[in-house]
Amino acid sequence: MRRVTTFAAALLAGALTLTACGGSDSTNAQPEASGSSSGSAPASDIKVGLAYDIGGRGDQSFNDAAAAGLDKAKAQFGVQTKEAEASQGEAEPAKEERLRALADAGYNPIIAVGFAYSASVAKVAKELPDTQFAIIDDAAAVGPNIANLLFAEEQGSFLVGAAAGLKSKTNNVGFVGGVDVPLIHKFEAGFKAGAEAAKPGIKVQSKYLTQPPDFSGFGDPAKGKTAAAGMFDAGADVVYQAAGGSGGGVFEAAKAAKGLAIGVDSDQYNTADPSVKDVILTSMLKKVDVAVFDFVSSVNDKKFVAGEKIYDLKADGVGYSTSGGQVDDIKDKLEAYKAKIISGEITVPTK
Amino acid sequence: MSRLEPRKVAMTLAAPVIAIVFAALVTALVLAATGDPVWSTVTTVWDYGSKPRVIALTLNQATTYYLSALAVAIGFRMNLFNIGVDGQYRLAAFAAAVVGTSVSLPKPLHLLVIVLTAMLVGAMWAGVAAVLKVSRGVSEVISTIMLNAIATSLIAFLLSKVATDVAGSNNRGTDPIPESGHFPGIPLIPGSPLDSFGFIIVAVLAGIAYSVVLGRTRFGFDLRATGRSESAAVASGVSVKRMVLLSMLLSGAVAGLVGMPQLLGASYTYSIDFPAGLGFTGIAIALLGRNNAVGMALSAVLFAFLDASSVILDINDISKEIVLIMQGTIVLSVVVAYELVRRYSIAAEQRRVSRELASQGSPEREEVAT
Numbered sequence: 001m002r003r004v005t006t007f008a009a010a011l012l013a014g015a016l017t018l019t020a021c022g023g024s025d026s027t028n029a030q031p032e033a034s035g036s037s038s039g040s041a042p043a044s045d046i047k048v049g050l051a052y053d054i055g056g057r058g059d060q061s062f063n064d065a066a067a068a069g070l071d072k073a074k075a076q077f078g079v080q081t082k083e084a085e086a087s088q089g090e091a092e093p094a095k096e097e098r099l100r101a102l103a104d105a106g107y108n109p110i111i112a113v114g115f116a117y118s119a120s121v122a123k124v125a126k127e128l129p130d131t132q133f134a135i136i137d138d139a140a141a142v143g144p145n146i147a148n149l150l151f152a153e154e155q156g157s158f159l160v161g162a163a164a165g166l167k168s169k170t171n172n173v174g175f176v177g178g179v180d181v182p183l184i185h186k187f188e189a190g191f192k193a194g195a196e197a198a199k200p201g202i203k204v205q206s207k208y209l210t211q212p213p214d215f216s217g218f219g220d221p222a223k224g225k226t227a228a229a230g231m232f233d234a235g236a237d238v239v240y241q242a243a244g245g246s247g248g249g250v251f252e253a254a255k256a257a258k259g260l261a262i263g264v265d266s267d268q269y270n271t272a273d274p275s276v277k278d279v280i281l282t283s284m285l286k287k288v289d290v291a292v293f294d295f296v297s298s299v300n301d302k303k304f305v306a307g308e309k310i311y312d313l314k315a316d317g318v319g320y321s322t323s324g325g326q327v328d329d330i331k332d333k334l335e336a337y338k339a340k341i342i343s344g345e346i347t348v349p350t351k
Numbered sequence: 352m353s354r355l356e357p358r359k360v361a362m363t364l365a366a367p368v369i370a371i372v373f374a375a376l377v378t379a380l381v382l383a384a385t386g387d388p389v390w391s392t393v394t395t396v397w398d399y400g401s402k403p404r405v406i407a408l409t410l411n412q413a414t415t416y417y418l419s420a421l422a423v424a425i426g427f428r429m430n431l432f433n434i435g436v437d438g439q440y441r442l443a444a445f446a447a448a449v450v451g452t453s454v455s456l457p458k459p460l461h462l463l464v465i466v467l468t469a470m471l472v473g474a475m476w477a478g479v480a481a482v483l484k485v486s487r488g489v490s491e492v493i494s495t496i497m498l499n500a501i502a503t504s505l506i507a508f509l510l511s512k513v514a515t516d517v518a519g520s521n522n523r524g525t526d527p528i529p530e531s532g533h534f535p536g537i538p539l540i541p542g543s544p545l546d547s548f549g550f551i552i553v554a555v556l557a558g559i560a561y562s563v564v565l566g567r568t569r570f571g572f573d574l575r576a577t578g579r580s581e582s583a584a585v586a587s588g589v590s591v592k593r594m595v596l597l598s599m600l601l602s603g604a605v606a607g608l609v610g611m612p613q614l615l616g617a618s619y620t621y622s623i624d625f626p627a628g629l630g631f632t633g634i635a636i637a638l639l640g641r642n643n644a645v646g647m648a649l650s651a652v653l654f655a656f657l658d659a660s661s662v663i664l665d666i667n668d669i670s671k672e673i674v675l676i677m678q679g680t681i682v683l684s685v686v687v688a689y690e691l692v693r694r695y696s697i698a699a700e701q702r703r704v705s706r707e708l709a710s711q712g713s714p715e716r717e718e719v720a721t
Binding site: 140 | 521
């Protein structure tokens with residue numbers, strides 16, 4: 001009885017929100033809001049739940065890439081979707097509860113975006129063997145109903161590192177990491193290796209904006225700007241940022257210092273503020289959208305595969321962008337590095 | 352001791368009740384303004400929050416919040432603002448996790464060592480602020496805020512030294528504490544698959560101890576007296592410096608317990624996603640609960656319930672930020688409400704006294720009193 005009331009209330013709330021909320025809030029204003037599928041997409045009875053870590057849709061980076069994959073799947077297969085987002089500083093049981101609540105509401109599969117969900121997914125997946133889970137950036141949670149979607153960030157970072165090395169005139173480049181966590185260390189390691197490969201002996205400055213549990217380094221452009229400005233002052237002329245929402249500040253600093261910057265996760269030449277477009281040399285692409293779309297597609301085809309799926313250069317899961325044309329002159333060299341990494345001739349370090 | 356007068360009880364309850372009602376009204380207005388249906392939001396949250404599993408979750412969260420509020424309240428009673436509970440419990444939990452993995456002892460002893468380590472480290476970190484205050488007169492508000500930031504960096508640095516990376520994981524934490532250092536959960540809520548933190552017993556005991564020590568001992572009297580009026584305390588022979596040091600150490604020791612339910616009852620490791628910010632929630636709860644052991648328990652449950660409901664709001668497309676709005680409004684309005692109630696009760700007291708004096712037949716006094 002209670003379950004029924006909850007459902008009725010939930011449905012009512014959902015429906016009314018849809019009709020009433022014409023743009024009350026940036027996340028709700030997105031076309032994906034909720035409820036039944038609409039438009040020309042074919043109808044599907046698959047309900048996909050997506051659980052973000054802190055930040056959620058609208059971070060112009062990692063989470064937005066996941067959201068883009070979901071939107072694409074929704075348009076193509078007509079699946080129903082629901083997104084939920086973590087609160088700042090919440091404990092692990094809250095994450096479990098989010099996954100359970102999604103499952104309770106009939107969402108299956110459920111995609112957990114980010115390594116923070118590792119323990120929660122492992123636990124809830126065991127409780128709910130009939131629900132299929134995917135987790136991005138984590139291979140520690142394993143089970144017959146868990147797909148681990150992993151990226152070789154170091155390989156993509158190697159290529160943009162090589163681009164930075166080739167473009168640097170001062171023999172000095174910089175790396176700005178959002179938060180000092182192992183995941184971002186992979187970006188740094190790859191970038192350093194790439195710069196060194198392109199120009200042996202090059203100086204690589206490196207800085208992380210915040211230490212966990214302070215995750216503000218992924219969303220504070222002012223911090224990014226200060227850190228990058230310091231690097232340009234110290235002689236760098238290309239700075240790579242793996243700092244999520246703080247990256248915009250790095251672009252501004254590059255503009256002010258007449259230097260260059262490298263974007264991350266998505267092709268930031270297309271999403272950055274138009275005034276800083278000309279400083280974006282390239283972007284390291286981490287195709288979370290492809291991974292999310294592939295996963296939903298596999299479930300849609302009833303071909304769920306548990307275990308690791310690695311998105312590396314070979315699988316075209318990472319790479320570099322060419323929008324803006326600034327790397328056109330070195331593209332041959334970058335492609336050569338890419339071929340060497342794929343063939344295994346170059347092994348990129350991860351830490 | 353003063354007996355329970357119904358009038359006094361009503362006055363004490365008035366402020367938090369006014370604050371909560373006011374906050375509920377504001378929240379309802381915000382919901383209405385953003386086009387969310389108010390009533391169905393309430394029923395959704397209520398139905399969700401009354402599931403056994405969610406009750407257990409709420410209680411677990413409340414256990415943590417309660418300990419944090421106690422730590423803050425010890426400072427408040429002494430007129431000290433310990434904003435550093437946040438850094439104190441994180442550093443304490445980290446140290447406890449490290450000690451917990453590196454010693455091997457039989458069950459009750461292992462637990463005891465871990466918990467004592469946490470209390471010691473918490474007290475030590477708070478002690479830094481206390482020593483600065485008594486020796487150099489540094490405001491504890493400033494020093495504890497800065498110590499929070501230092502704790503963050505210190506933990507990050509030490510964690511990179513002791514952590515062993517787990518293959519395939521992007522998390523980073525201390526090695527898990529072995530079984531003998533786990534605090535067993537208790538199936539407190541019937542029908543819930545989720546056990547309650549066994550640490551809830553410790554929290555209850557801490558609450559009782561807080562009440563007894565502050566209300567029934569010489570130390571507690573000195574502490575409250577110093578909090579009310581430093582000069583009066585000095586005049587009656589209380590060493591203020593000693594009281595500052597002691598109460599800050601005590602506050603830090605209790606702060607050390609804040610991370611324990613999570614560490615010993617759920618995660619068994621201190622990793623980069625260990626819950627942060629509990630110290631600040633503790634301040635809000637201590638304010639709402641008026642530093643009263645029972646009051647803070649009720650406030651802790653209320654805050655935990657609101658937090659738990661944010662999950663279901665999100666899934667029903669209602670901005671979960673509404674929970675933050677409600678919590679924020681409660682804290683703001685509770686401060687205002689206490690002041691209003693205080694003024695009202697002073698005025699009421701004056702009227703009562705003047706009435707009594709008037710009945711004794713002293714018209715001049717009456718005019719003075721009113």
